[in-house]
Amino acid sequence: MKSVAGTLKLDLAQFRELAAFSQFASDLDSDTKAQLDRGERMMELLKQDVYSPVAVPKQVCAFYAGGKGFLDMIPVAKVGKFEQDLYTALDKDKKVLASIQKESKLIEATETDLVKIIETVVELHK
Numbered sequence: 001m002k003s004v005a006g007t008l009k010l011d012l013a014q015f016r017e018l019a020a021f022s023q024f025a026s027d028l029d030s031d032t033k034a035q036l037d038r039g040e041r042m043m044e045l046l047k048q049d050v051y052s053p054v055a056v057p058k059q060v061c062a063f064y065a066g067g068k069g070f071l072d073m074i075p076v077a078k079v080g081k082f083e084q085d086l087y088t089a090l091d092k093d094k095k096v097l098a099s100i101q102k103e104s105k106l107i108e109a110t111e112t113d114l115v116k117i118i119e120t121v122v123e124l125h126k
Contacts, residue, residue, distance in 0.1 A: 008042070008063065015039025034072070041071045044079035057100040058087050064106065065118045074125045082125045089117050 018036055022028055028036070045066045048054055054062075062083055065071055074082055090097050096117065099110040106114070 008067070011067075012039065012042060015042070037076075038066070038069065038072060040076050041074070041079050042066045044076060045071075045083060047080070054087070055097075057097040058090060060100055060106065061090055061096065061114055061118070062086060064111075064114060065122075070118050070122050074122065078125050082121060085124060086118065086121045089121050093117060 015035065015038075018032060019039070022032070022036060042063075045062050065082075065086065071079060071082065093113070096110055096113050099113075100106060103110070
């Protein structure tokens with residue numbers, strides 16, 4: 001979790017600061033706009049339903065997808081649906097979750113399998 005979401009706290013702090021600043025700016029450059037968009041999607045990933053905890057390996061996969069930019073093309077309103085579909089796909093192919101649980105980190109072989117699963121789910125939500 002630490003390797004995937006290690007900079008999440010800093011990234012979200014920068015997002016909040018940019019969001020506050022952008023209220024006063026009429027035109028934003030493309031990098032700032034992209035950072036704001038990614039921050040909105042990461043905030044959606046952090047939301048959990050009451051009494052519905054998410055297992056740590058699944059959270060690692062979701063944060064990986066958000067942090068690596070796989071969600072950049074998905075509308076913010078569909079991020080929750082993407083997350084649920086990602087968890088369903090991960091439950092079908094338990095190899096990725098089992099590896100993350102066993103190794104306590106995301107190894108290269110597991111990362112390759114995870115990217116394939118994420119890309120498949122992203123294609124459904126574009």
